[in-house]
Amino acid sequence: MKKIKCPQCSGPSLWDESNESRPFCSSRCKLIDLGAWASEEYNIPASPSVDDYDDQPSLDGGITGSPFTSTMH
Numbered sequence: 679m680k681k682i683k684c685p686q687c688s689g690p691s692l693w694d695e696s697n698e699s700r701p702f703c704s705s706r707c708k709l710i711d712l713g714a715w716a717s718e719e720y721n722i723p724a725s726p727s728v729d730d731y732d733d734q735p736s737l738d739g740g741i742t743g744s745p746f747t748s749t750m751h
């Protein structure tokens with residue numbers, strides 16, 4: 679049987695199909711890790727930067743659909 683180090687508590691974790699929480703040693707460590715990731719996502723101000731990115735394509739579109747296109751018509 680293979681044993682690895684639990685990424686959460688650094689304790690011994692059993693790498694086996696019987697361990698549904700692998701690579702974590704227990705479901706608790708798995709939940710802690712998932713919770714940590716979830717809270718990190720909450721802390722990152724992702725939405726404002728996404729909005730900023732949303733404005734940039736319109737700038738590109740302004741250049742592509744510039745007066746040149748209208749003059750061609």
Ligand SMILES: [Zn+2]
Pocket residue numbers: 684685686687688689702703704707
């Ligand atoms: Zn653990």
